[in-house]
Amino acid sequence: MPIILLFVYNPAAMKLSVIIPVYNEVESIETILKRVQDTKLAHEIVVVDDGSKDGTRDLLPKLDGKKGVRVILHEKNQGKGAAVRTGMGAATGDVLLIQDADLEYDPRDYPELLKPIQEGLADVVYGSRFLGRAHRVTMFWHMVANKMLTFFTNILYDTILTDMETGYKVFRKEVINGLTIHANSFNFEPEFTAKILKRKYRIFEVPITFNPRDYSQGKKIKLHDAFEAVWALIKYRFVD
Numbered sequence: 001m002p003i004i005l006l007f008v009y010n011p012a013a014m015k016l017s018v019i020i021p022v023y024n025e026v027e028s029i030e031t032i033l034k035r036v037q038d039t040k041l042a043h044e045i046v047v048v049d050d051g052s053k054d055g056t057r058d059l060l061p062k063l064d065g066k067k068g069v070r071v072i073l074h075e076k077n078q079g080k081g082a083a084v085r086t087g088m089g090a091a092t093g094d095v096l097l098i099q100d101a102d103l104e105y106d107p108r109d110y111p112e113l114l115k116p117i118q119e120g121l122a123d124v125v126y127g128s129r130f131l132g133r134a135h136r137v138t139m140f141w142h143m144v145a146n147k148m149l150t151f152f153t154n155i156l157y158d159t160i161l162t163d164m165e166t167g168y169k170v171f172r173k174e175v176i177n178g179l180t181i182h183a184n185s186f187n188f189e190p191e192f193t194a195k196i197l198k199r200k201y202r203i204f205e206v207p208i209t210f211n212p213r214d215y216s217q218g219k220k221i222k223l224h225d226a227f228e229a230v231w232a233l234i235k236y237r238f239v240d
Helices: 029-039 056-063 080-090 107-118 140-157 188-198 223-238
Strands: 016-022 044-049 069-073 095-098 124-128 169-172 203-207
Touching: 016 029, 016 080, 029 044, 029 056, 029 107, 044 056, 044 080, 056 069, 069 080, 080 095, 080 188, 095 107, 107 124, 107 169, 107 203, 140 188, 140 223, 169 188, 188 223
Parallel strands: 016 044, 016 095, 044 069, 124 203
Antiparallel strands: 095 169, 124 169
């Protein structure tokens, strides 16, 4: 009689590394760190400052080493993708979670984001802003751009994502072993998505709450980032 082994992550044993890329977030960084710490789920919080000039860089050394926080400083601004890549390289956990510092995403969603991995159902989990959870009503054209990029992703890679550009991406560390990411800016999202789709990793989406800030509040992504995303999706469909 064949023996079937079913591997399921043990939540108590799983070590979670939360990666927070930071650029000019002096007003929100302490708040987001507290919110992550309040979940009591993070084994470590890797904060990568990408050359901030608003005082964030002066504040972070005071937080380094407290309640699981590890601070890494880029000497100059390189872009969100570069900060995420640095964080991924430094993380020691079994599961990695990317958390923006701008308070748009709520760490109280962590249990739902982690559940498909803990239950052995997924290698990667995306938190979708478009699956019906509570969200602030604003920025129509930004939403349209996100949905168009996701639609383009689904056509190119034969999948059914609802939110390719989401900032909440959670994955087992093994997923990035041998995976080279080149993106330095916001094109991290399409490059990462393209490469894990081509490698046939199991991706789950779960609904998340979303409180977007607008450009007057410091939102950084621009129209040219959408064109870079399109190019990344096309390029990595045919090359690795």
